[in-house]
Amino acid sequence: MADLKSSLKDAVRKLARQTSVDSLKKRGVKQVNVLGLDRIVSLIDEAVHRSLRHKLLSSEREAVVDATKEEFLKLLRSNEELRARQERAEEESNNLRLEMQRLQGEIDERVAEASVDLVAGYEGENAQILLQIQSLFANAKGADDPGLVAKVQELVVKLVTEQRHEVEIAQAAARDREIHNLQRRLKKLNDSLEFTEQKLDEVSRMKNVEEGVASVYRDVQGLKGGGQEVERKKELMAGLFAANMKLQKGG
Amino acid sequence: MSDETTNANDESAAGKDHGVLYIGMDLGTSRTSVSASNGVRETVYSIVGYPKDVVSRKLLKKDVLFGKEALEKRMSLKMYKPLEKGVLKYSDGDEQERMEVEKAAQDLIREAIRMAKPRKDELVYAVIGAPAQASINNKEAIIEAARATVDSVMLCSEPFAVAYGLDMLEDALVIDIGAGTTDLCRMHGTMPDEADQVTIRIAGDSVDGKLAELVEASCPGAKFSVQMIKDIKERYAYLGDPPERVKVTFPVDGRPTEFDITAEVKEACSVLVDPIVEGLRSLIASFDPEFQHKLRDRVLLAGGGSMIKGLDTAIEQAMHRDLGGGKVIRCEEPIYGGANGALKIAHDMPEEYWEQLK
Ligand SMILES: Nc1ncnc2c1ncn2[C@@H]1O[C@H](COP(=O)(O)OP(=O)(O)OP(=O)(O)O)[C@@H](O)[C@H]1O
Ligand SMILES: [Mg+2]
Numbered sequence: 001m002a003d004l005k006s007s008l009k010d011a012v013r014k015l016a017r018q019t020s021v022d023s024l025k026k027r028g029v030k031q032v033n034v035l036g037l038d039r040i041v042s043l044i045d046e047a048v049h050r051s052l053r054h055k056l057l058s059s060e061r062e063a064v065v066d067a068t069k070e071e072f073l074k075l076l077r078s079n080e081e082l083r084a085r086q087e088r089a090e091e092e093s094n095n096l097r098l099e100m101q102r103l104q105g106e107i108d109e110r111v112a113e114a115s116v117d118l119v120a121g122y123e124g125e126n127a128q129i130l131l132q133i134q135s136l137f138a139n140a141k142g143a144d145d146p147g148l149v150a151k152v153q154e155l156v157v158k159l160v161t162e163q164r165h166e167v168e169i170a171q172a173a174a175r176d177r178e179i180h181n182l183q184r185r186l187k188k189l190n191d192s193l194e195f196t197e198q199k200l201d202e203v204s205r206m207k208n209v210e211e212g213v214a215s216v217y218r219d220v221q222g223l224k225g226g227g228q229e230v231e232r233k234k235e236l237m238a239g240l241f242a243a244n245m246k247l248q249k250g251g
Numbered sequence: 252m253s254d255e256t257t258n259a260n261d262e263s264a265a266g267k268d269h270g271v272l273y274i275g276m277d278l279g280t281s282r283t284s285v286s287a288s289n290g291v292r293e294t295v296y297s298i299v300g301y302p303k304d305v306v307s308r309k310l311l312k313k314d315v316l317f318g319k320e321a322l323e324k325r326m327s328l329k330m331y332k333p334l335e336k337g338v339l340k341y342s343d344g345d346e347q348e349r350m351e352v353e354k355a356a357q358d359l360i361r362e363a364i365r366m367a368k369p370r371k372d373e374l375v376y377a378v379i380g381a382p383a384q385a386s387i388n389n390k391e392a393i394i395e396a397a398r399a400t401v402d403s404v405m406l407c408s409e410p411f412a413v414a415y416g417l418d419m420l421e422d423a424l425v426i427d428i429g430a431g432t433t434d435l436c437r438m439h440g441t442m443p444d445e446a447d448q449v450t451i452r453i454a455g456d457s458v459d460g461k462l463a464e465l466v467e468a469s470c471p472g473a474k475f476s477v478q479m480i481k482d483i484k485e486r487y488a489y490l491g492d493p494p495e496r497v498k499v500t501f502p503v504d505g506r507p508t509e510f511d512i513t514a515e516v517k518e519a520c521s522v523l524v525d526p527i528v529e530g531l532r533s534l535i536a537s538f539d540p541e542f543q544h545k546l547r548d549r550v551l552l553a554g555g556g557s558m559i560k561g562l563d564t565a566i567e568q569a570m571h572r573d574l575g576g577g578k579v580i581r582c583e584e585p586i587y588g589g590a591n592g593a594l595k596i597a598h599d600m601p602e603e604y605w606e607q608l609k
Contacts (some may be wrong), residue, residue, distance in 0.1 A: 212370030213289040215272035220376070222601040232420060232440055233599055239442030240596070241604040244405045247387070248394055248608055 082203060089200040096193040100186060107182045114175055122164065126157055274367045274377040274401070275594025276360075277409060277587075278393065280334045281430035281455070282555065283359060285367045286590035288598065293366040294586060295319075299355040300328030317362050331355035334382065334431075356389075357396030364400045375401040376605050378593040380412035383434045383448050403605040407596060409589050410436030411443055413553045413582065416592025422545040424534060426527060426566075427589070428556025430455040433523070435530045437538065437546065446537070449530040453523060455556040458484055462512075462519035466501075470510045473501035483516070490520050491561035520559050528569045535574065547574060553582035553589070 130153050137149045223230055223237065273288040284294040300321035302308035307327035321328060333356035360379075369375045381393055390406055397404040410425045419425065420438055427434040433454045437447040463480045466473065479501075487497045497513040531550065535543050547570065552563055563579040570577030582588045 212373075213291055213368040214370055215270065215288045215373055216290070217273070217288055218270040220271050220374075220602040220605060221273075221598050223599045234601075235440075236415070236420065236442055237596070237600050237604065240405060240407055241600070241608075243442070244608060247390055247406065 086200065086203040089196050089203060093193060093196045093200060096189055096196060100189045100193070103182055103186050103189065107179055107186070110175055110179050110182070114172065114179075122161075126160075129153075129156060129160065270373055272367070272369050272373045272375045273594055273597035274364060274369070274375060275412070275590045275592065275597055276363055276377060276379045277412065277589030277593060278334060278360065278363070278379055278381050279409070279429055279589070280332070280382070280432070282586070283363050284587055284590040285363050286587055286594045287367040287369075288594065289368065291367050292587060292590070293363075295359075295362065295366065296322065297332060297334050297359060298322060299331045299333060299359050300325060301331075301355075303327055303329055315358050315362075317359065333359060353392045356392060357399075360393060360396040361400055364397065369400075376597055376600070377401045377404045378412070378597040378600070379404060379406050380409040380589045380593045381406050382432065383408040383410060383436070383450055403608045405596075405600070405604075405608065407593065408434075408436065408443070408448065410434045410448070410553075411438075412590075412592035412596060413588045414438045414551065414592070416588060416595050417551065417582065419549065419551055422542055423549040423551060424531060424546055425551045425553060426531075426557070428454055428523065428527075428552070428554040430555070433527060433530070433554075433556065435527070435534055437534045439538075439542075447534070449534060451526050451530050453526045454554075455484075457522055458488070458519050458556070458559075461522050462515060465515040465519055466510075466512060469512065469515060470501060470503075470508075472503040473508070473510065474503070475501050483512075484519070485558075487516050488520050488558065489560040490517060490524070490565040493517065494560060520562070521565070523556065523559075523562070524565050524569050527566060528573055531570065531577075532574055544576070547576060548578040550577060550579045551582060552579055553585055555585055557581060557585050 133153050133156060134149060137152070223233055271288075275286045277284045279297060281297055282294055283297045284292070286292045295318035298318055298321050300316045301314070302311050308314065311324060311327065316324060316328060321330065331352060333352050364375075364377065377397055379393060379397060381390060385393070393406060394404060409429075410427045413427055414420065414423060414425045414436065421440045423438045425434075425436045425438065427436070431452070431454055433451040435449040435451070436443050439447070459477060459481050462484055463475070463477065466475065466480065483497070483499055487495075493513050496511055497516050498509055498511050500507045500509050502508070531547075535546050538546055550566070550570075552566070557563075563581050567577055567579045570579070584591065
C-alpha cells in the first residue's frame with residue numbers, strides 16, 4: 001500500500017492547480033479551505049479498504065486496488081476538467097462582453113454621424129456657388145442681363161441639390177447596412193453570451209459550490225468511560241444497532 | 252494544497268478540529284428538524300411541492316420546493332405531505348401514488364440533510380427519529396433516501412430520541428404531541444419495544460379540527476380557513492385559567508368582525524387530555540407494580556403540541572383524578588427535542604456500529 005500511497009500523492013500533486021495568493025486576492029477571495037494531500041490520500045485509502053472489506057480473496061486484491069485507484073483518479077481529473085471548463089467559460093463570457101461593448105460603441109458612432117446637420121453646410125456651399133456664377137458672368141462679355149444670371153444660378157443650384165440628394169441616399173443606405181450588420185453581430189454575440197452563461201451556471205451547479213460548515217469533531221466519538229450510566233447507555237446503543245442491522249442488512 | 256491538512260478557516264485557525272459530522276433528524280408529520288455537530292439547527296415544514304407543468308418549472312426555476320416556499324407557490328405545484336399520520340401516506344393499492352409519496356419523502360430527507368450543511372470531505376453519520384409506527388417499507392424508504400447523502404444512518408423511534416436527549420432513560424414516560432399523532436413511550440433502561448409504546452391519533456390536528464367546529468358554531472357567518480385556525484391555536488392555546496382574552500377577527504359577509512373565542516380555544520385544547528391520561532394509564536398499569544409510582548411521577552411533555560400553556564398542569568390534575576397522582580414536566584425545546592436527542596445518540600454510538608452499517 002505504501003507504493004500506492006506515494007504514487008497517488010504524486011498524482012494528486014500533479015492535478016493540483018497552482019494559484020498565487022495575490023491572484024486569489026484579486027478575485028476577492030479572502031478565505032481558502034485547503035484539502036490536505038494526506039487527507040485526500042487517506043480518503044482514497046479508505047475507498048480502497050471499503051471496497052476490499054466487502055469482497056475478496058487476496059489474489060483479486062491487486063485488481064481491486066488498481067480499479068479503485070483509477071476510479072478515484074478519474075474523479076479527480078473530472079473535477080479538474082470541470083474547473084477548467086468553468087474558467088474557460090468565464091473567460092469566454094468576459095471576452096464576449098468586451099466585444100459587445102466595442103460593437104455598441106461603433107453603432108453609437110454611426111448613428112451620431114447620420115444625424116449630423118447637413119443643411120447648414122449646404123447653405124454655405126450654395127452661397128459660394130452663387131457668388132462664383134455671378135463673378136463668372138461679370139467678367140464675360142455681353143452677359144450683363146441680370147435675369148439670365150439669376151436663371152443660370154437657379155439651374156445650377158437645382159442640379160447641385162439633386163446631385164447631393166442622390167449622394168445622401170447612397171450614403172445613408174450604406175450606413176444603414178453597416179448599422180444593421182453591427183446590430184446583427186451584436187445580437188449574435190448576445191446569444192452566445194447567454195449560452196456561455198448558461199453553461200457557466202451549469203458548471204457551478206455541478207461543482208455544487210456550497211462549502212458546508214465543519215463539524216467540531218475530528219474523530220468518531222462514541223461513549224467513553226465506565227460507570228453504571230455509561231454501561232446502560234452502551235446497552236441501549238447495542239439494542240438500537242441490532243434493530244438497524246436487522247432493518248438494513250436483514251440480520 | 253499542502254502536505255498537511257491545513258484549513259485557513261477562522262474556526263480551525265482557532266484550533267477547531269473537523270472530520271466527522273453527526274446529524275440528528277426528527278422526521279415529523281408537520282415539521283422536519285435537524286441538529287448537527289457543526290452547530291447547525293434548522294427546521295422545515297414537511298411539505299414537498301413539484302411544479303405542475305413545464306411552464307411552472309420554468310418560472311420557479313426549480314424541480315422541487317419545500318416547506319413555506321412550497322406553501323407560498325402552491326398554486327403552481329403538486330403538493331405532498333409525505334408523512335401524514337406519522338407514516339408515508341398513500342392509499343393502498345395505488346402504485347403510482349405510492350411511488351410519488353416515497354419520492355417526496357426521500358426528497359424531503361435529502362433537503363433536511365442539505366440544511367445541516369455537511370462538508371464534502373467529512374464523514375457524515377446520521378440518526379433519524381422516525382414516527383414510532385412507521386411500517387417496514389416506510390423505514391426502508393427513509394434509509395434509502397438518507398444513504399444517498401450520508402455515510403451511515405440509523406433509525407430510532409421519535410419518543411426514544413426525545414427521552415435519550417434529556418437523559419430520562421429510566422422509569423420515565425415521554426409524551427410527544429405532534430400534529431397527526433401523540434406518541435407515548437415508556438423508558439425503563441433498555442430499548443423500548445412495542446409494548447412500551449402507545450400511539451394516539453388525537454394530536455395537534457385534532458385540536459385544530461375541534462376549534463374549527465366550535466368557531467363555526469359560535470361565530471355565525473364567520474369565514475375562515477384551516478390555516479387561520481391553526482395560527483390562532485399556535486398563538487393562544489391554553490388550558491386552565493386564560494392568560495389573556497382570545498379576540499380574533501373573521502370576515503362576515505365581507506366585513507371584518509371581532510369575536511371572543513377564549514372559551515372555545517380552551518375547550519378545543521382539552522380534547523388532548525383524557526386520551527393522553529388513558530394512554531398513560533395503560534402504560535403504567537402494565538408495568539412492574541413496584542415501580543409504577545416512579546413512572547407516574549416522571550412524565551415528560553414534548554413535541555409542538557406540548558406548547559399549549561397549562562397543559563402540564565391539566566394533565567397532572569387529570570392524573571390525580573384518575574391515577575391517584577403524577578408529576579409532569581415540560582421539554583424545554585419542544586421543536587428540537589427529537590433532533591437534539593437523535594444527535595446525542597449519534598454522538599454516543601460506538602464507531603464499530605457505524606462501520607458495520609456502511
Ligand atoms: N405554540 C403552540 N401551541 C400549541 N400547538 C402548537 C404550537 N406550535 C406548534 N403547535 C402544534 O404542534 C404540532 C406539530 O408538532 P411537531 O412539530 O412536534 O409535530 P411533528 O413531530 O411534525 O408531528 P408527528 O410527531 O405527529 O410526526 C402542530 O399541530 C402544531 O399546530
Ligand atoms: Mg414529532
